[in-house]
Amino acid sequence: MPTNNAEFVLENVFNVRDKVAVITGGGSGLGLMAAQALRLVAELESREPFVDILINNAGIYSNQQKPQGSNATEVKQNLFEADNATFVNWTDVYATNVAAIYFVTTAFLPLLERASKHRHAQTSTVINISSINGLIKESLSRFASNAAKAATIHLTKMLAVEIANCKLPIRVNSIAPGLFPSEITTGTSDDCQKSPPLPPGTCGEISAGRPGNDVDMASAVLFAATNQYMNGQIVAVDGGYLVKYGTL
Numbered sequence: 001m002p003t004n005n006a007e008f009v010l011e012n013v014f015n016v017r018d019k020v021a022v023i024t025g026g027g028s029g030l031g032l033m034a035a036q037a038l039r040l041v042a043e044l045e046s047r048e049p050f051v052d053i054l055i056n057n058a059g060i061y062s063n064q065q066k067p068q069g070s071n072a073t074e075v076k077q078n079l080f081e082a083d084n085a086t087f088v089n090w091t092d093v094y095a096t097n098v099a100a101i102y103f104v105t106t107a108f109l110p111l112l113e114r115a116s117k118h119r120h121a122q123t124s125t126v127i128n129i130s131s132i133n134g135l136i137k138e139s140l141s142r143f144a145s146n147a148a149k150a151a152t153i154h155l156t157k158m159l160a161v162e163i164a165n166c167k168l169p170i171r172v173n174s175i176a177p178g179l180f181p182s183e184i185t186t187g188t189s190d191d192c193q194k195s196p197p198l199p200p201g202t203c204g205e206i207s208a209g210r211p212g213n214d215v216d217m218a219s220a221v222l223f224a225a226t227n228q229y230m231n232g233q234i235v236a237v238d239g240g241y242l243v244k245y246g247t248l
Contacts, residue, residue, distance in 0.1 A: 019052040019053055019225075020048050020050060020051050020052050020053070020115065021051070021052060021053035021054075021055065021225075022040075022044065022051050022053070022054050022055070022108070023055040023057055024040075024054075024055070024056050024057060024058055024100075024104050025057060025058055040104075040107075041107050041108060041110075041111065044111065045111065048111075049114060049118070050111050050112070050114035050115035050118055050124075051108060051111040051112055051114075051115055051124065052112075052115040052119070052122075052124050052125070052225075053124065053125055053127065053225050054104070054105065054108050054112060054124075054125070054126045054127070055126075055127045055129065055221065056100070056101045056104055056105065056126065056127070056128045056129060057129045058096050058097065058100045058101065058104075059096065059097050059129065059131075060092065060093055060096045060097065060145070061093070061142060061145045062089055062090070062093045062142050062143065062144030062145040062148075063082075063084035063085065063086075063089050063142075063144070064084070064141040064142055065078060065079045065082050065084070065085050065141060065143060066078050066141045067079060067139060067141070079143075089144060090144045093144045093145050093148050094144070094147075094148050094151065096148075097145065097148035097149060097151070097152055098148055098151045098152055098155055101128055101152060101155060101156075102155060102159075105126050105128075105159060105172070108126075109163075109168065109170065112124040112125075112126070112168075112170045113168055113169065113170060116168075116169035116170060117169070121228070122228060123169045123170060123171050123228060124169070124170050124171070125170070125171045125172070125173065125224065125225055126159070126170065126171070126172040126173070127173055127174070127175060127221060127224045127225065128152055128155070128156045128172070128173070128174040128175075129174070129175055129177070130149050130152040130153050130156070130174045130175070130176045130234070131146075131149040131152075131176055131177060132176045132177065132178050132236055132238045132241060132242060133145065133146045133149045134146060134148075134149030134150035134151070134152060134153045134176065135150070135153065135176060135234070135236065135242060135247040136242070136245060136246075136247060137246070137247075149176075152174065153174055153176065153234050156172055156173065156174040156232070156234065157232050157234075159172045160172040160173070160231050160232030161232060164231065164232075171228075171230065171231040172231065172232065173224045173230055173231065173232065173233045173234070173235065174233070174234045174235070175217075175220050175221065175224060175235050175237060176234055176235065176236045176237070176238070177212060177217065177237050177238065178206070178211075178212060178236070178237060178238025178239050178241045178242075179206075179211045179212065179238070179239070179241070180211055180212040180213070180216075180217065181211055181213075205244070206238070206239045206240050206241045206244060207239060207240030207243060207244065208239030208240055209239075210239065211239070212237060212238075212239060216237055217237065220235055220237045223235070
């Protein structure tokens with residue numbers, strides 16, 4: 001069967017030239033999120049006829065509560081009675097990591113659908129940035145954020161299914177990063193939003209032997225954005241962490 005070899009040229013396979021992409025960040029408060037999503041859509045509609053790629057990158061980490069103690073009373077003190085164990089922290093984390101993705105994605109559906117109709121044999125895509133913390137069994141002392149990341153992953157699957165059921169030509173996938181330098185993992189960043197390297201030995205027990213970098217994340221995003229046959233998938237970019245430690 002004859003094929004067009006030009007389709008397999010690298011720059012064509014991962015080509016996002018002239019695509020319109022939107023990358024969102026975090027916020028707080030469900031009403032505020034919904035209002036911000038609508039304002040963003042209105043602003044984009046005045047500038048662009050459609051959106052090809054929506055990357056939901058909102059995310060905050062919860063306070064830490066260490067699950068330790070020699071008896072139930074001590075464990076309760078560490079998990080329930082800790083000063084930073086608050087309902088507000090739980091709801092803030094869930095609102096940013098889960099609800100924001102729902103409201104932003106659903107607000108953008110018309111713009112995403114227009115992109116699919118405009119592009120020949122290509123569909124628009126939503127990429128939710130989650131975390132392998134939503135796939136592992138351990139809490140890592142962050143019960144709220146790990147539970148929220150698991151919810152992000154399940155929300156991705158639900159959106160993919162329901163959008164497909166509505167016959168909308170929009171793909172929804174998630175990238176679940178492992179350990180990458182960030183403000184969350186290093187505690188700081190520079191004026192260019194770059195965080196310093198992680199301490200030596202931080203990733204010694206995973207097969208890659210190092211933390212992730214910009215190229216690792218960029219190539220995963222390009223893969224999710226351009227692969228027209230991928231929908232409802234969770235792509236772990238973790239240097240082999242889950243291979244060694246497993247998932248839920």
